[in-house]
Amino acid sequence: MQSAIELYSERGFEQTTAAEIAQRAGVTERTFFRYFADKREVLFNGSAELQRRVVTAIAEAPAEMAPLDVMSRAMQGAATLMQENRAWSRQRTAVIALNPGLQERELLKLARLASAAAVALRERGVPELAASLAAETGVTVFKIGFETWVGDDAHPDFARCIRDSLDQLRGMTSGV
Amino acid sequence: MQSAIELYSERGFEQTTAAEIAQRAGVTERTFFRYFADKREVLFNGSAELQRRVVTAIAEAPAEMAPLDVMSRAMQGAATLMQENRAWSRQRTAVIALNPGLQERELLKLARLASAAAVALRERGVPELAASLAAETGVTVFKIGFETWVGDDAHPDFARCIRDSLDQLRGMTSGV
């Protein structure tokens, strides 16, 4: 992972071959592909862990809490996890921003996160459509909160960015 | 496009080679790649047109309309466009559902649609954050509306599915 992100940052994702990453890490190309399904996956290793935490956070939320509040809470939990590695987040974001293929992968991970969250909500008794909507909305708010957090030094608190984002959305939807 | 979706449906996306698609269409593999950037893109040819229509719909909406209503209107316009080809939508959806790579591409197209919509909203004077949120939310509502429309014969009106989805979301966010 270290070798990969270094090379991606130095010369770009497409200009980096799997063989080069492997070589820098001191292994074979074949070994590289035994650990990562493809070249892109190196940057998305943490997402499984993230998803696990979000799902358990949803499951453990107080029973009477409204779906969207549950989502907000879970997303803020995930945020505090990433809070420490802001530098890594920035480097990773910069690399991804330059390559459509990586953006695709990121979107897929977020979509999977949303659908896992929807399942977790349904298991709390939230009806189908409401669960999907709350999950998708929660992830949207997470995404936009992430952008402001990672892009602007003036917003150092990721969880707060998420809350602000949701508040803004509430303001927009309540009108009419 | 015809040859491609046939083969993808018959034997699956990964089991279909570019050469086979080209052969069935009566051309060379090389010319296939001159028309489509990659194997996946064959299924996403209409998205540029869709995006164009959404953007102009946003631009032409009445000036005093609230951002989220503008999005709802634009998305419903897109919906009536697709309304006629429900069979095609179903076949396409079935193929995509079976392949993560195709899902990635679909998500990318939707993300691009959202960001184009956000730009169009900003040009109406909607502030940055509100524009992004409204755009993302609009696309989310479109996506979920699409799922219920394409998946259930009981909901034949795509535009109505979108309205219902947004109404439901409004109900969720307004509470507290």
Place this chain on the structure above:
DNA sequence: ACGCTCATGACAGCAACTGACATCACGGTC
């Protein structure tokens, strides 16, 4: 008849993966 342009074909080549087999270090067992 000439030349221009544009679509296509032909061909070579790179790089992302994959499957099959060999090697080899390690830990436990007799």
Place this chain on the structure above:
DNA sequence: GACCGTGATGTCAGTTGCTGTCATGAGCGT
């Protein structure tokens, strides 16, 4: 201490997606 199973790694060959380059040829205007 020899033996063996297991799991990680290396090696190699092969398929496929995709690209650059040049040749061919059809249509079209002059």
